[in-house]
Amino acid sequence: MAAAARAAECGVRVGIVDDNFRLGGQIWRGESDGRQKTDASPWAERVRASGVTVLCGLRVAHQQESGVLVAETPNGFCELTYEKLVLATGARERFLPFPGWTLPNVMGAGGLQAMVKCGLPIRGKRVVVAGTGPLLLAVAAYLHQHGAEVMMICEQAAWADLASFVLALFRWPGKILQGIRLKRDLAGVPFAENSWPLAAHGQQTLESVTISHAGKAESIPCDYLACGFHLVPNIELPSLLGCAVANGCVQVDDFQRTTVPSVFCAGEPTGVGGVESALIEGQIAGLAAAGRVTEAEALLGERRKARRFARLLDRTFRLRSELRGLPLSETLVCRCEDVSYSRLRQHSSWRAAKLHTRCGMGPCQGRVCGPATQFLFKWNPDSVRPPVFPVRVETLAAVTGQLPAQYSEVTGGQ
Amino acid sequence: MHSQVTVRVNGTRVVVPSGTTVAVAMVRAGEPCRTSVSGEPRGPLCGMGICFECRVTIGGIPHCRSCQVLCEQGMEVTTEN
Numbered sequence: 001m002a003a004a005a006r007a008a009e010c011g012v013r014v015g016i017v018d019d020n021f022r023l024g025g026q027i028w029r030g031e032s033d034g035r036q037k038t039d040a041s042p043w044a045e046r047v048r049a050s051g052v053t054v055l056c057g058l059r060v061a062h063q064q065e066s067g068v069l070v071a072e073t074p075n076g077f078c079e080l081t082y083e084k085l086v087l088a089t090g091a092r093e094r095f096l097p098f099p100g101w102t103l104p105n106v107m108g109a110g111g112l113q114a115m116v117k118c119g120l121p122i123r124g125k126r127v128v129v130a131g132t133g134p135l136l137l138a139v140a141a142y143l144h145q146h147g148a149e150v151m152m153i154c155e156q157a158a159w160a161d162l163a164s165f166v167l168a169l170f171r172w173p174g175k176i177l178q179g180i181r182l183k184r185d186l187a188g189v190p191f192a193e194n195s196w197p198l199a200a201h202g203q204q205t206l207e208s209v210t211i212s213h214a215g216k217a218e219s220i221p222c223d224y225l226a227c228g229f230h231l232v233p234n235i236e237l238p239s240l241l242g243c244a245v246a247n248g249c250v251q252v253d254d255f256q257r258t259t260v261p262s263v264f265c266a267g268e269p270t271g272v273g274g275v276e277s278a279l280i281e282g283q284i285a286g287l288a289a290a291g292r293v294t295e296a297e298a299l300l301g302e303r304r305k306a307r308r309f310a311r312l313l314d315r316t317f318r319l320r321s322e323l324r325g326l327p328l329s330e331t332l333v334c335r336c337e338d339v340s341y342s343r344l345r346q347h348s349s350w351r352a353a354k355l356h357t358r359c360g361m362g363p364c365q366g367r368v369c370g371p372a373t374q375f376l377f378k379w380n381p382d383s384v385r386p387p388v389f390p391v392r393v394e395t396l397a398a399v400t401g402q403l404p405a406q407y408s409e410v411t412g413g414q
Numbered sequence: 415m416h417s418q419v420t421v422r423v424n425g426t427r428v429v430v431p432s433g434t435t436v437a438v439a440m441v442r443a444g445e446p447c448r449t450s451v452s453g454e455p456r457g458p459l460c461g462m463g464i465c466f467e468c469r470v471t472i473g474g475i476p477h478c479r480s481c482q483v484l485c486e487q488g489m490e491v492t493t494e495n
Contacts, residue, residue, distance in 0.1 A: 104457030
């Protein structure tokens with residue numbers, strides 16, 4: 001949104017293509033639709049006022065040729081042509097397997113929050129929030145405010161790391177304020193560091209969670225487990241377009257230019273730094289894409305500061321090695337293809353595991369089990385191939401340019 | 415525009431506020447979104463269209479990511495097997 005607004009304000013033609021049905025990504029999630037004033041409102045207003053074309057519910061799956069993207073719509077597909085492209089694909093949660101993590105009502109931390117924002121009643125429900133990262137606190141505070149009984153926040157990071165994180169925040173006064181607000185919002189909610197889920201229990205759905213707390217196992221009855229281990233950049237689309245990636249992040253220069261001409265990248269894909277960082281990078285990308293390099297330069301100082309915060313996040317919330325011991329032999333690691341830990345353990349690489357077990361070959365295309373196996377087995381992901389998301393046969397046929405007549409009849413054609 | 419929407423989840427009527435996603439309607443109804451390849455019930459995980467755990471059949475169309483679809487009056491949703 002920041003990239004689009006800044007570029008459009010320079011007088012160029014801008015369109016936003018968003019997979020979600022409302023503008024605002026995963027953090028703002030439609031809060032920008034004007035019903036109430038939030039942090040999203042000023043940017044939503046700028047997007048509106050600058051005449052940006054907003055296309056929601058479109059999922060980019062492929063780049064047909066340089067400058068032409070193919071996106072799926074709810075009922076078909078379309079081609080999108082561009083001269084300059086800013087990729088802001090965001091991040092997803094990292095999920096780690098533990099016994100029972102596939103039970104219904106075990107969700108991501110951001111996942112449960114998203115569900116509540118989309119109408120899930122949470123008042124009076126018992127929730128355990130577990131994993132790692134600042135998102136846990138934000139989610140717990142949100143759920144608590146909306147009437148959930150947050151039984152425990154389990155943060156795997158060690159107390160010493162958390163303490164140095166808090167001390168390092170002096171560089172970011174805004175974050176300290178946020179922290180103080182969170183602490184107030186979370187008054188009375190139990191918080192445990194050095195703590196992580198050992199197992200989720202239940203028959204058809206979640207009933208309780210066993211957590212490790214101060215070296216002891218403790219069982220907590222609950223309706224929901226909101227569990228995420230920090231975030232993983234969504235680099236599939238940038239990778240497909242040929243953008244260089246290092247250490248799981250899209251490589252960009254000071255002006256958010258990727259290694260592919262005319263393609264920029266902003267926000268979490270360049271390194272998980274949170275919403276403030278994404279807003280700065282988005283603005284730089286938007287200005288640079290519109291050719292206003294001097295104006296973009298004015299934001300570089302803020303960008304450096306935001307980058308430092310991203311590195312601090314990585315350091316503080318790195319995963320402890322004990323988490324590699326969570327899955328049992330029969331624990332499923334790949335949820336799409338139901339591949340167990342013991343079957344994966346027999347292989348030496350992601351490629352071998354894919355070929356022999358179908359791990360990572362289901363609909364999510366390794367977006368969930370890929371980061372998990374990277375942590376568990378130190379496997380590196382392979383190259384990305386089109387389409388980057390599962391698509392309908394008619395889209396696939398159109399992309400390859402061969403839509404046989406019988407398919408066109410079966411699908412109704414487009 | 416209705417302030418409430420009625421959908422059918424596995425044949426049972428579920429009334430939800432408008433703006434509710436199909437994934438939420440499934441959880442409210444206590445129904446799994448899909449059955450995994452080894453027969454486990456599954457519900458939404460990521461809530462943002464990445465994990466495909468919440469895929470359901472909507473109006474006869476399979477593999478719909480229910481967290482990315484808003485409930486519409488009269489929608490027929492079934493658990494995907």
